[in-house]
Amino acid sequence: MPITVAIVFLLITVGSVVFHFWSPWWWTEVASNWGGMDDTIILTFWITGFVFVVICLFVSYCVWKFAYKKERRAEYKPEDKKLEARLTWITTLGVAALLAPGLVVWNSYVTVPENAYKVEVFAYQWGWKYRLPGNDGILGKTDIRYINDENPFGLILEDPNGKDDRLVDGDELHLLLDRPVKFELRTIDVLHNFYVPQFRGKMDMVPGIITYYWITPTRTGDFEVLCAEYCGSGHYAMRGRVIVDKEQDYKKWEAKQITFEKMLAKNKNNNNLQLAKSSK
Amino acid sequence: MSDEYEHKIEAKSDYVSDASSVSTPDIDAVPESELPDQDLYHSHSWWTTYVFSQDAKYIGIQYALTAIGTGLLGLVLSWIMRIQLAFPGLGWLEPAAYYQFVTMHGMIMVIYLLTALFLGGFGNLLIPLMCGSRDMAFPYVNMLSYWAFVVAVLVLLASFFVPGGPTGAGWTLYPPQAITAGTPGSDMGIILMLISLILFVAGFTMGGLNYIITVLQLRARGMTLMRLPLTIWGIFTATVLAMLAFPALLVGCLMMTLDSLIGTSFFMPAMVSLGEKLSYDGGSPILFQHLFWFFGHPEVYIVALPAFGIVSDLLSVHARKTIFGYRMMVWAIVGIGALSFFVWAHHMYVSGMNPWFGFFFATTTLIIAVPTAIKVYNWILTLWKGNIQLSLPMLFSLAFIVTFLNGGLTGLFLGNVTVDVPLSDTYFVVAHFHMVMGIAPILVVFGAIYHWYPLITGRMMDETLGKIHFWITFVGSYAIYFPMHYQGFVGVPRRYFEIYDSPYIETSTLLLNQFITIAALIVGAAQLVFLYNLITSVRLGKKAEKNPWKANSLEWQTPQMPPEHGNWGKETPKVYRWAYDFSVPGAKEDYIPQNQPPSEIIGAKVEKT
Numbered sequence: 001m002p003i004t005v006a007i008v009f010l011l012i013t014v015g016s017v018v019f020h021f022w023s024p025w026w027w028t029e030v031a032s033n034w035g036g037m038d039d040t041i042i043l044t045f046w047i048t049g050f051v052f053v054v055i056c057l058f059v060s061y062c063v064w065k066f067a068y069k070k071e072r073r074a075e076y077k078p079e080d081k082k083l084e085a086r087l088t089w090i091t092t093l094g095v096a097a098l099l100a101p102g103l104v105v106w107n108s109y110v111t112v113p114e115n116a117y118k119v120e121v122f123a124y125q126w127g128w129k130y131r132l133p134g135n136d137g138i139l140g141k142t143d144i145r146y147i148n149d150e151n152p153f154g155l156i157l158e159d160p161n162g163k164d165d166r167l168v169d170g171d172e173l174h175l176l177l178d179r180p181v182k183f184e185l186r187t188i189d190v191l192h193n194f195y196v197p198q199f200r201g202k203m204d205m206v207p208g209i210i211t212y213y214w215i216t217p218t219r220t221g222d223f224e225v226l227c228a229e230y231c232g233s234g235h236y237a238m239r240g241r242v243i244v245d246k247e248q249d250y251k252k253w254e255a256k257q258i259t260f261e262k263m264l265a266k267n268k269n270n271n272n273l274q275l276a277k278s279s280k
Numbered sequence: 281m282s283d284e285y286e287h288k289i290e291a292k293s294d295y296v297s298d299a300s301s302v303s304t305p306d307i308d309a310v311p312e313s314e315l316p317d318q319d320l321y322h323s324h325s326w327w328t329t330y331v332f333s334q335d336a337k338y339i340g341i342q343y344a345l346t347a348i349g350t351g352l353l354g355l356v357l358s359w360i361m362r363i364q365l366a367f368p369g370l371g372w373l374e375p376a377a378y379y380q381f382v383t384m385h386g387m388i389m390v391i392y393l394l395t396a397l398f399l400g401g402f403g404n405l406l407i408p409l410m411c412g413s414r415d416m417a418f419p420y421v422n423m424l425s426y427w428a429f430v431v432a433v434l435v436l437l438a439s440f441f442v443p444g445g446p447t448g449a450g451w452t453l454y455p456p457q458a459i460t461a462g463t464p465g466s467d468m469g470i471i472l473m474l475i476s477l478i479l480f481v482a483g484f485t486m487g488g489l490n491y492i493i494t495v496l497q498l499r500a501r502g503m504t505l506m507r508l509p510l511t512i513w514g515i516f517t518a519t520v521l522a523m524l525a526f527p528a529l530l531v532g533c534l535m536m537t538l539d540s541l542i543g544t545s546f547f548m549p550a551m552v553s554l555g556e557k558l559s560y561d562g563g564s565p566i567l568f569q570h571l572f573w574f575f576g577h578p579e580v581y582i583v584a585l586p587a588f589g590i591v592s593d594l595l596s597v598h599a600r601k602t603i604f605g606y607r608m609m610v611w612a613i614v615g616i617g618a619l620s621f622f623v624w625a626h627h628m629y630v631s632g633m634n635p636w637f638g639f640f641f642a643t644t645t646l647i648i649a650v651p652t653a654i655k656v657y658n659w660i661l662t663l664w665k666g667n668i669q670l671s672l673p674m675l676f677s678l679a680f681i682v683t684f685l686n687g688g689l690t691g692l693f694l695g696n697v698t699v700d701v702p703l704s705d706t707y708f709v710v711a712h713f714h715m716v717m718g719i720a721p722i723l724v725v726f727g728a729i730y731h732w733y734p735l736i737t738g739r740m741m742d743e744t745l746g747k748i749h750f751w752i753t754f755v756g757s758y759a760i761y762f763p764m765h766y767q768g769f770v771g772v773p774r775r776y777f778e779i780y781d782s783p784y785i786e787t788s789t790l791l792l793n794q795f796i797t798i799a800a801l802i803v804g805a806a807q808l809v810f811l812y813n814l815i816t817s818v819r820l821g822k823k824a825e826k827n828p829w830k831a832n833s834l835e836w837q838t839p840q841m842p843p844e845h846g847n848w849g850k851e852t853p854k855v856y857r858w859a860y861d862f863s864v865p866g867a868k869e870d871y872i873p874q875n876q877p878p879s880e881i882i883g884a885k886v887e888k889t
Contacts, residue, residue: 001670002668002670005670005675005678008751008755009678009682012682012755012758016686016762019762019763019766023763023766025763025766025767025769025770025789025792026766026769026770027702027769027770027771028770028771028785034701034702036698037698037699037701037702038702040696040698040699041693041699041702041703044692044693044696044699048689048690048692048693051685051689052685052686052689055656055660055681055685056682056685058660058664059660059663059678059681059682062660062663062664062666062668063663063668063670063678066599066663066664066665066666066667066668067668067670068600068667068668068669068670069667072667073600073667073863073865073870074599074600074601074602074665074666074667074862074863074870075601075664075665075666075863076601076602076862076863076864076865076885077602077604077665078602078603078604078605078606078860078887079604079605079606079607079608080604080605080661083661084605084608084654084657084658087653087654087657088650088654091649091650091653091654092650095646095647095649095650095692098646098692098696099642099643099646099696101698102642102696102697102698102699103639103642103643103697103698105698106638106639106642106697106698107639109635109698109701110635110636110638124552125462125553125554126462144550144551144552144557145550145557147552147557185632188551188552189456189457189460189462189551189552189553189554190456190457190460190462190463190551190553191454191456191457191565193630193705195705195771195773197702197770197771200701200702201701201702202630202701202702202704202705203630203632204630204631204632205632206565206566206631206632207456207549207550207551207565208549208550208551208563208564208565209632211632222783224782224783226771226773226782227773228704228705228706228773229454229705230379230449230450230454230457230775231457231462232379232448232457232460232462232463232464233375233376233379233448233462233463233464234375234462235379235775235776235777236375236775236776236777236778236779239782
């Protein structure tokens, strides 16, 4: 019996390692500059995996080696200060080895480069919209009280910076390869989270404040956007697309996005038409 | 401290060598009790004995049965969710119902099962018995605590029957969605949930006061704090945490209730809901998250610390060996408890709080790994050169070590802020917390039930059924949660009613989901074996001898087993040592109960405790 138990524990340990190296479920190929996150995970895997295997093997060995015998007595040794101190120090070192590189990567994650291109990601129950800053590179100010059918982003009309903002039609965002981009995250209702698995980055969107994170896309491709913070019944269906383009394709797409000014003008024309019709 | 300890050993060995002389009453001396013996309420009717009982043992059993009953509902809900995830084609669940079941499953398991079972159940059963007291300090308040818990459970269950159904806000109940129209149960359901939690906290506070005061005031003569079994240290520290953490939850619940019912804006900013502008303005959704996790993180340890304590005792008794590094274990429990109040925002790295908090909370979180690792080392060093009996409690304890180790190590991923970014809100998180605060503590619960069942009923549970239950539960639940981490690596987000095989998922997650679901159904079904064993052994189990495991702690030393009202007959016990004198060289037996006077074990080379 003890040998069976020891073997099962051994098999669970070995099985975990085998699954880790040979199962097909692994992360997607990274498409942003956050390969550092992957590296930190790999480092964490080696350190914690080593501890896991050693301790499980130790348990299996004890179960087999020190199985109950009526005539035998266990060792009587309540404490071993030296051993306890040594283990404490080794653990502290191991933990520091995990933490230090992690904090270095975090530091760059929360420090947005100054030349980053700003894009507003606009979330609502349950979908995505995007706003680009236009030629001045500045996103106009917004307020949810201004939101209506003609001003879906709630841009403040008096803010001149908003006039040339490009409002993306549909839930598909294009990004330029190798250009750092800062996502300014905005929601008008509940919490959401703008998540593209291949980019690794993530941040909740909170009504009332603008949150952010930044990435640099490092390969072209077509990626799915998922909402990663529970936001009600439609949470699972809140998806979108991000496409990373080379310069030429990107310019083509950008030119197609209508500016706020043009959109207002178009609406006005529509209104004028309607007014004209009703006055007849 | 160390000098004092060495010195004591020396002093002790003096009188061991004195053993040939006739034993004097001196070596059996124990300080006199400073308080008069406790007055107890003696019940006169069936109702006051079994229903409105004021005896902590009965209250403990009532708490445990109510918690387990509620937990079974949580288990069934998890089956339904898992079937939806694995076989979405069946289409038997609406998204709203799925989210309601996710929410109720989470809240039931964390609060109404684990917290109530460890503190209300094991706390009531074991604190008076292990401390050598006759009952809790305030038996009447203790009874009220249980009945408040019952009402809380009933209110929670009532939410299944109100219009709109129970809340589907996720167990974290984050506003604004918890109380706005896009979430199921955002009217009546959420209100009942909040009221139920408020009742739970009120009831728990009454019980918690009892646990703390009983441990501090009503210990038997000679039972110093550093002689207490680690079970009591775990439950005691967890209760202190609960008393400090639950108020934050209470405040959060009250404020959200007001936001929902009378339109205050504690947590609600100006917002639009499904196209309609709401009248809220100026509140902070992140404030709720701080309150929730200021409770929520200590809550993890409210569940884990009693499990740590209990498993230490099970390992020691069934390996016939002194727990390794007792004092280190006590300080680790206290240290983890204290640190647990400085790590809460590691649940919020990507919540939108100031990202610079990340540095502080990642550091505190990884520091807490050190005392936790020490506990793991000491458990396995207790096995080293032990005399290991592979009884059911030992098997479950071994399984606890593996699952807790696994879940604890994945905590190092999520606590390290950088690694958390890609993994947060994915199935990695789900797998991590189920392993570490679901499976691991539940395995301890099972071990503890097999261990203390004879104390409660006077009979043993069936060993063969127990082993079937053990192997399916341990191997099965490992098979559920270990692969689930890898879904998280792929990037599968949690709380998705349907995942689809999205373009970004290179290998099928559906296949893995089906495997996990089948494992979950099997593990769930194995619990029926346990229930059958639990119920039938009351009458059919083999009669237990007194102190069947040959343990040292006081609960096994009562004049009758099961212990009667008042526990100790005429006189409460005198305590001469800690609970871990196993396999002492020179002693006749391989155990020396805490209340065995030194004059009866002359010749045993026992270390002074």
